Amino acid sequence: MTDKTVMKTINYSLFYGSFKALCSITMDIPVNRITAIIGPSGCGKSSLLRSFNRMNDLISGMRTEGSILIDGKDVCSADVVELRKKVGMVFQRPNPFPKSIFDNVAYGPRIHGIRDKYKLAAIVEQSIRDAALWDEVKDDLGKSAFTLSGGQQQRLCIARALAVEPEVILMDEPASALDPVATLKIEELMEKLKSRYTIVVVTHNMKQAARVSDYTAFLLTDLERSGNLIEFGPTIDMFTNPTDTRTEDYISGRFG
Amino acid sequence: MIFRKFKQSFAFSAMWLACGLTVAILLAVIGYVIIRGFAHINMDFFLTAPRGGLSGEGGISSTIIATLYLMGTTLFFATPLGVGAGIFLVEYADSVRSRFVQKLVVIARFGVETLAGVPSIVFGLFGYALFVTTLHFGFSILSAALAGTCLVIPVIIRTTEEALKAVPNSYREASLAMGAGKWETIWKVVLPSAITGISTGIVLSAGRIVSETAIFYVTLGGSYRTPTSLMSGGRTMALHVYYLAMETRAFDKALATGAVLVVLIIILNLVINTVSRWLST
Numbered sequence: 001m002t003d004k005t006v007m008k009t010i011n012y013s014l015f016y017g018s019f020k021a022l023c024s025i026t027m028d029i030p031v032n033r034i035t036a037i038i039g040p041s042g043c044g045k046s047s048l049l050r051s052f053n054r055m056n057d058l059i060s061g062m063r064t065e066g067s068i069l070i071d072g073k074d075v076c077s078a079d080v081v082e083l084r085k086k087v088g089m090v091f092q093r094p095n096p097f098p099k100s101i102f103d104n105v106a107y108g109p110r111i112h113g114i115r116d117k118y119k120l121a122a123i124v125e126q127s128i129r130d131a132a133l134w135d136e137v138k139d140d141l142g143k144s145a146f147t148l149s150g151g152q153q154q155r156l157c158i159a160r161a162l163a164v165e166p167e168v169i170l171m172d173e174p175a176s177a178l179d180p181v182a183t184l185k186i187e188e189l190m191e192k193l194k195s196r197y198t199i200v201v202v203t204h205n206m207k208q209a210a211r212v213s214d215y216t217a218f219l220l221t222d223l224e225r226s227g228n229l230i231e232f233g234p235t236i237d238m239f240t241n242p243t244d245t246r247t248e249d250y251i252s253g254r255f256g
Numbered sequence: 257m258i259f260r261k262f263k264q265s266f267a268f269s270a271m272w273l274a275c276g277l278t279v280a281i282l283l284a285v286i287g288y289v290i291i292r293g294f295a296h297i298n299m300d301f302f303l304t305a306p307r308g309g310l311s312g313e314g315g316i317s318s319t320i321i322a323t324l325y326l327m328g329t330t331l332f333f334a335t336p337l338g339v340g341a342g343i344f345l346v347e348y349a350d351s352v353r354s355r356f357v358q359k360l361v362v363i364a365r366f367g368v369e370t371l372a373g374v375p376s377i378v379f380g381l382f383g384y385a386l387f388v389t390t391l392h393f394g395f396s397i398l399s400a401a402l403a404g405t406c407l408v409i410p411v412i413i414r415t416t417e418e419a420l421k422a423v424p425n426s427y428r429e430a431s432l433a434m435g436a437g438k439w440e441t442i443w444k445v446v447l448p449s450a451i452t453g454i455s456t457g458i459v460l461s462a463g464r465i466v467s468e469t470a471i472f473y474v475t476l477g478g479s480y481r482t483p484t485s486l487m488s489g490g491r492t493m494a495l496h497v498y499y500l501a502m503e504t505r506a507f508d509k510a511l512a513t514g515a516v517l518v519v520l521i522i523i524l525n526l527v528i529n530t531v532s533r534w535l536s537t
Binding site for chain 2: 097111
């Protein structure tokens, strides 16, 4: 791999109680690229994604082995607030707060200490522009976020994540609750955002992974139902010339 | 086939009857109290204090003041305690690792459920033993408010818990993923979403304070003078109804006071509805 990496996992294993959800994952997340994590349901895609910003911390009985590095430092010893500022997240279902469009995007900057009205307004405008939503909402910033359509809400959630200027954006099946047109808009947006951000996306949709991602990681459960990294590499190689037969079987739709 | 149709219409008629009877009884009670009561209500009734005596002369001014004073004081104590406990039980209790604290939480949950079903006079006796005599607060607004706090806290805790549980977890996740702390998340995202439910619990408690008698009989005394401080005794409207009905010949005035109470409760219910509608938009 020739690209610079921003995050990497080294022999990373994740346990929920006695259940081993992820088994010794080692992979690099290249900077300013879109990395897709694919695999059948229950293979640990989301668990892996949520390890990057330590959202699994909320689950009791959770334990890890190995390490995940961001800019060379272990995320587990990092301050979780700083980590999540650097590593933003967009969820499967659009989850705007029951607040106005403006307050949704201003939420992050506000909790990180920005009080100045003009500065906030500038950040909000820039973030919504970057999320390709500005033209649709610029006159309605005071309206509740719930007045937006599902696709718009998801782009608002992306704008909300952008507002704290993260380095990495994690997306957990960001388009699975959206219709094809809204999905396309999200994909175009991801393409645009990767010049400034590193994106890691979990997806069920292999066509989507093939369309948008530069690198793909394929996860599969072993006999103990633990998620293993089967293959990781440039998307184009993986989809045209997979090295592992299991990858080939999965992407050609033979199972999963 | 005919038999099934018959069963169907029989069931419907039975439900209609049950519903109709319930409404009829309700209207009869409220109608009786309001019609009989309103006949004796005039401006003087609101503006003069009771003068005591067997004939139950005077109005209800001091009892209105005592009721509002007691309601305010009780909610002043009960709201922060109840809402705080509710927040702890829903948002924090499960993340505390210590075995000892977890045991305490189980006991607290059980306690809240039990307390919600304890008759109010039992809280009254407790209040009498602790606040009135042991702590020498005497028959006073303070004693009554503290006993009343014990009475309504389970209501506030439970409505707060329900309201917090109804807040989708995705809001919490979204906030935490932005780098917000747990308290920031609760204060800025969870509580604003739950405020409707929480305020409903508080208004319900206010209604409870207005309508309870037994508990205040043994903690507030029954003096019909206007309370001037936390340490003075008094008589709420509900208590006044009891005194008028049982110890005077002024049954009409008891009905009139009852009518005012009913109107007050109706207003409180309207407040719940408007506040929750106003807060949820």
